[in-house]
Amino acid sequence: MGSNLRTSASIRGHYCLRDPMNASSAMLSLAARLALRAAGDVEPNPMVGAVLVRDGVVLGMGHHRRFGGLHAEREALADCRRRGNDPRGAIAFVTLEPCCHHGKQPPCTDALIEAGVVRVVYARPDPHAVSAGGAGVLERAGIACELCGDSPLATRLSDPFVKRVTTGLPWVIAKWAQTADGRLITRPGEARWISNELSLGRVHRLRARVDAIVTGIGTVAADDPLLTARGVRRVRRVAERVVLTGGRGLPAGCKLARGEGAGEVLVLPGFAGRADLGAALRLLAAERGATNVLLECGPTLLAAFAAGGFIDEAFVYAAPGPDGAPTGADCLGACCVWLAGLTLVRSKPLGRDTEHWFRRNGLAG
Ligand SMILES: NC(=O)c1ccc[n+]([C@@H]2O[C@H](COP(=O)([O-])OP(=O)(O)OC[C@H]3O[C@@H](n4cnc5c(N)ncnc54)[C@H](OP(=O)(O)O)[C@@H]3O)[C@@H](O)[C@H]2O)c1
Structure with missing residues (x-):
């Protein structure tokens, strides 16, 4: 947790660069670096990381830590609340399109809608027939969604998962x-x-x-x-x-x-x-x-x-x-x-x- 807080402090300065493209790339790369911590712990699930930001301030961040455990979006929301922050009005940067199905965990789309997130920026569409379509669900709930390829690290993070699911x-x-x-x-x-x-x-x-x-x-x-x-x-x-x-x-x-x-x-x-x-x-x-x-x-x-x-x-x-x-x-x-x-x-x-x-x-x- 201590190192997370240090990261958020340094990222805050980065994000305030008044350059939204650079900010998306930086936030998605941060989410990807978090996700990578669980390499070998989450498969066959994808590694996923999420960062919540409002007004250039990182409110919370999290990643999918182990197979069957909380998804990254819920981890980030929990981290946000633990720090005493309200996620309402935040932008969620997520490495993979949020899921919209009930599996070992409830849908991430429900958690983002309930939390009052206003925008979701994600690095890769979910190709899985069961869990795909989260962006559509979010948009129907009034949350703007954007597929963003600005962070190669975040985009490539899901390669092994996407390859297995699609081929x-x-x-x-x-x-x-x-x-x-x-x-x-x-x-x-x-x-x-x-x-x-x-x-x-x-x-x-x-x-x-x-x-x-x-x-x-x-x-x-x-x-x-x-x-x-x-x-x-x-x-x-x-x-x-x-x-x-x-x-x-x-x-x-x-x-x-x-x-x-x-x-x-x-x-x-x-x-x-x-x-x-x-x-x-x-x-x-x-x-x-x-x-x-x-x-x-x-x-x-x-x-x-x-x-x-x-x-x-x-x-x-x-x-x-x-x-x-x-x-x-x-x-x-x-x-x-x-x-x-x-x-x-x-x-x-x-x-x-x-x-x-x-x-x-x-x-x-
Ligand atoms: N430097 C390194 O990183 C490294 C790593 C591993 C090994 N090595 C060295 O490599 C040497 C062994 O080399 P190797 O080339 O003989 O071993 P290999 O590539 O591990 O095994 C080759 C064998 O795999 C079988 N095989 C099954 N399906 C195949 C397919 N579709 N295509 C080709 N072969 C297939 C064949 O067995 P059959 O003979 O039964 O047909 C073939 O002889 C050892 O000296 C070892 O120390 C070095």
Whole structure:
């Protein structure tokens, strides 16, 4: 709460810039940053954040914190009242169109109408057949609604949810480590890990928020991985561990075959040496409720996923060159073909490694 109040004080100055476009962008970005705190806690629901503003002052803010919990709009209204503010006459900035259906929670539209909010600015229409149409309900109640694309962060926040709902496919995050000369596989006898401890820590944090971790039988045979989130402060969800094979089963005695570590193990065998990747992803979304899938496989399967256009986001951990110089995103070599259609969002030093983060549709702007 303390940090929320500090944020509102700094935002107040920003919002008073007498530039409504800039204000919408700033408020929606703030709402998106709040929503991101619950990554891994709310799925298969969308991450959603909301900020209530009147006369350039932030009255309250909130986000959807956990699956089944209060929606962002009700969290923001509760925060507003806790601070002694009356939401009447406020503008609500919300990352996703407010819902208008009774699910685990009552409709957000009811809460906004009852609170006397006068305008709702939202970053993305709700594509879900059950909950969509909130803007129409609000407008019929006399509340002006505006779809606003000024904050790329707020717009892109709902990408995984929107993708699953509209295509039946989960959001696919590929992760790999590579040497400065572009190899994913070190020579026999060399150290097994390409990336350093800091990079490995980032991977474990990713594992701790996704629904499934997908690998290939080649990686299981070579590395005998456990594919669990370790050394993480809070495991937000225990991912299902999925192995794609061309037809053969798991090597006898490997950790996954022995059921070591937390998380169910699912082996999806293919025919004639190839699993149907689209079918595997659709199964994960439809039958296992997966919104986010982490791909941690070798180059064979990575190339196949990329060729199918299934990769939405990628974290590449690039080891430094022999002189210790960082490997830039423009020096990823042959692996770049797996990133076609993705945009570099950020390159971040992790000790002597560099994490390059790529994403479909980027986040720039
Ligand atoms: N640097 C990194 O980040 C990283 C990450 C993971 C692994 N690795 C390394 O990668 C090496 C293993 O590489 P890999 O390429 O053999 O392993 P892989 O990509 O994990 O697995 C490849 C296997 O997946 C199966 N498969 C099922 N459906 C497929 C499809 N549609 N298309 C292609 N393959 C399909 C095939 O098994 P069948 O043979 O049964 O047909 C294929 O041989 C290991 O040395 C490991 O250490 C590196």
